[in-house]
Amino acid sequence: xxxxxxxxxxxxxxxxxxxxxxxxxxxxxxxxxxxxxxxxxxxxxxxxxxxxxxxxxxxxxxxxxxxxxxxxxxxxxxxxxxxxxxxxxxxxxxxxxxxxxxxxxxxxxxxxxxxxxxxxxxxxxxxxxxxxxxxxxxxxxxxxxxxxxxxxxxxxxxxxxxxxxxxxxxxxxxxxxxxxxxxxxxxxxxxxxxxxxxxxxxxxxxxxxxxxxxxxxxxxxxxxxxxxxxxxxxxxx
Amino acid sequence: xxxxxxxxxxxxxxxxxxxxxxxxxxxxxxxxxxxxxxxxxxxxxxxxxxxxxxxxxxxxxxxxxxxxxxxxxxxxxxxxxxxxxxxxxxxxxxxxxxxxxxxxxxxxxxxxxxxxxxxxxxxxxxxxxxxxxxxxxxxxxxxxxxxxxxxxxxxxxxxxxxxxxxxxxxxxxxxxxxxxxxxxxxxxxxxxxxxxxxxxxxxxxxxxxxxxxxxxxxxxxxxxxxxxxxxxxxxxxxxxxxxxxxxxxxxxxxxxxxxxxxxxxxxxxxxxxxxxxxxxxxxxxxxxxxxxxxxxxxxxxxxxxxxxxxxxxxxxxxxxxxx
Numbered sequence: 001x002x003x004x005x006x007x008x009x010x011x012x013x014x015x016x017x018x019x020x021x022x023x024x025x026x027x028x029x030x031x032x033x034x035x036x037x038x039x040x041x042x043x044x045x046x047x048x049x050x051x052x053x054x055x056x057x058x059x060x061x062x063x064x065x066x067x068x069x070x071x072x073x074x075x076x077x078x079x080x081x082x083x084x085x086x087x088x089x090x091x092x093x094x095x096x097x098x099x100x101x102x103x104x105x106x107x108x109x110x111x112x113x114x115x116x117x118x119x120x121x122x123x124x125x126x127x128x129x130x131x132x133x134x135x136x137x138x139x140x141x142x143x144x145x146x147x148x149x150x151x152x153x154x155x156x157x158x159x160x161x162x163x164x165x166x167x168x169x170x171x172x173x174x175x176x177x178x179x180x181x182x183x184x185x186x187x188x189x190x191x192x193x194x195x196x197x198x199x200x201x202x203x204x205x206x207x208x209x210x211x212x213x214x215x216x217x218x219x220x221x222x223x224x225x226x227x228x229x230x231x232x233x234x235x236x237x
Numbered sequence: 238x239x240x241x242x243x244x245x246x247x248x249x250x251x252x253x254x255x256x257x258x259x260x261x262x263x264x265x266x267x268x269x270x271x272x273x274x275x276x277x278x279x280x281x282x283x284x285x286x287x288x289x290x291x292x293x294x295x296x297x298x299x300x301x302x303x304x305x306x307x308x309x310x311x312x313x314x315x316x317x318x319x320x321x322x323x324x325x326x327x328x329x330x331x332x333x334x335x336x337x338x339x340x341x342x343x344x345x346x347x348x349x350x351x352x353x354x355x356x357x358x359x360x361x362x363x364x365x366x367x368x369x370x371x372x373x374x375x376x377x378x379x380x381x382x383x384x385x386x387x388x389x390x391x392x393x394x395x396x397x398x399x400x401x402x403x404x405x406x407x408x409x410x411x412x413x414x415x416x417x418x419x420x421x422x423x424x425x426x427x428x429x430x431x432x433x434x435x436x437x438x439x440x441x442x443x444x445x446x447x448x449x450x451x452x453x454x455x456x457x458x459x460x461x462x463x464x465x466x467x468x469x470x471x472x473x474x475x476x477x478x479x480x481x482x483x484x485x486x487x488x489x490x491x492x493x494x495x496x497x498x499x500x501x502x503x504x505x506x507x508x509x510x511x512x513x514x515x516x517x518x519x520x521x522x523x524x525x526x527x528x529x530x531x532x533x534x535x536x537x538x539x540x541x542x543x544x545x546x547x548x549x550x551x552x553x554x555x556x557x558x559x560x
Contacts, residue, residue, distance in 0.1 A: 007481045007509035008537040049260040049477050051501050056477030062545045073538050144263040145501035148372045208362050208374040214262040
């Protein structure tokens with residue numbers, strides 16, 4: 001584990017330097033670290049944000065400046081972080097959170113699947129095989145980011161891996177399901193983006209009127225359920 | 238109790254100190270790009286420092302109130318008029334019901350922050366009244382203001398500042414109220430990926446000027462100028478980013494992240510602009526020439542703590558005068 005500064009008011013706690021070769025294990029350690037730091041309630045911590053291999057710890061330096069020595073702000077913070085997460089990476093520790101399994105209905109209608117042919121030719125598959133493979137796998141949310149509620153999902157069958165588009169689209173409709181490299185994800189909002197689009201969900205992945213505002217959180221297990229265009233339209237309502 | 242927008246100007250939005258606590262769900266911090274400037278303006282009008290005010294980009298705003306209010310603003314070098322009287326930055330002024338206040342075009346810088354006694358009373362969404370323009374929620378209908386909009390204001394507190402004159406003589410330190418610079422220098426500390434860059438890139442960063450590109454916005458300032466080349470080509474794993482991060486995409490043209498930046502990113506981080514200089518960064522406009530100058534992490538934190546101590550003295554001083 002290393003603790004490194006991100007500017008003058010944030011520390012990044014890196015628990016691993018790799019993700020792809022041990023995604024599940026790394027994610028579990030990140031989430032345990034995140035949870036233990038939350039429980040520790042270190043004075044001056046404004047918020048915590050997990051990503052693939054690390055947890056960012058955002059501080060209010062004025063609070064830390066009063067608690068520790070003002071010329072050694074981060075030393076004090078790093079000490080508190082180390083104490084809070086001691087033993088977090090021990091092998092055999094149980095999972096931090098019972099991962100939820102969330103099913104997401106996806107319509108793979110050609111109108112929504114603008115790039116399914118590119119994905120198919122990349123993996124030498126038929127369109128139907130792309131849909132079958134994509135909807136049969138179980139995924140895990142590695143982290144949320146890019147736009148509010150956007151889940152980066154790991155666990156996609158390797159044959160579906162497709163490089164991002166050379167020229168990103170300026171507008172992608174909310175709910176679009178895409179493939180970017182080895183990951184799949186869902187655009188929660190109307191936004192620009194460079195992933196290959198293969199379907200669309202009628203679910204709302206981000207709703208600021210709810211708390212938490214995002215349907216998914218890091219660590220969740222996700223499955224896609226194939227729905228027809230009619231089901232899409234009725235669920236959308 | 239209302240603010241009436243006669244002309245919305247180029248880009249005006251409701252902002253407070255940002256939406257902390259939701260980065261784990263991908264929600265940007267947002268808020269006033271110079272949150273310190275808004276805090277100063279707020280305490281000048283007797284508000285809680287976190288009250289919602291207006292962020293005004295490139296001026297053109299004209300507004301009035303339906304009752305008497307005290308206002309103050311900080312930011313770029315704008316001409317601001319109440320009727321035929323000009324209102325300098327960092328001074329509280331009393332506006333009668335119906336009196337019009339106008340923001341002209343900025344001579345230096347591009348943004349300013351205006352506080353209104355009582356604050357702007359839009360609904361708090363996820364703990365903040367800021368407008369998230371990218372995700373289109375919060376603030377006033379999740380959007381920039383338009384001509385004719387009417388915004389509800391909070392009740393003016395009993396402890397309104399005693400602005401007996403039309404414009405108060407009290408003011409804040411010059412750097413707080415007018416951070417825009419003709420020749421901006423941004424102080425930075427080394428980023429996590431500093432060593433991934435070539436010696437000539439590091440030399441360029443500290444010795445050459447970078448030009449602000451027109452495609453800059455609330456997410457970040459993009460620069461033209463020297464290309465910052467890496468000496469490795471390792472693909473980095475995405476991790477947290479925050480306002481102040483100076484990241485370098487494969488083009489070699491650096492991007493300085495501002496308040497509406499994404500929560501995670503995978504570009505190498507060559508440097509971080511220090512928090513006390515983010516107010517200068519928020520004033521950068523297309524064509525500005527910017528230089529970067531290195532400081533230590535300890536110095537960056539000292540400067541921040543010192544400014545906070547001075548701000549606290551300033552805030553307490555004002556409230557003593559008003560009590």
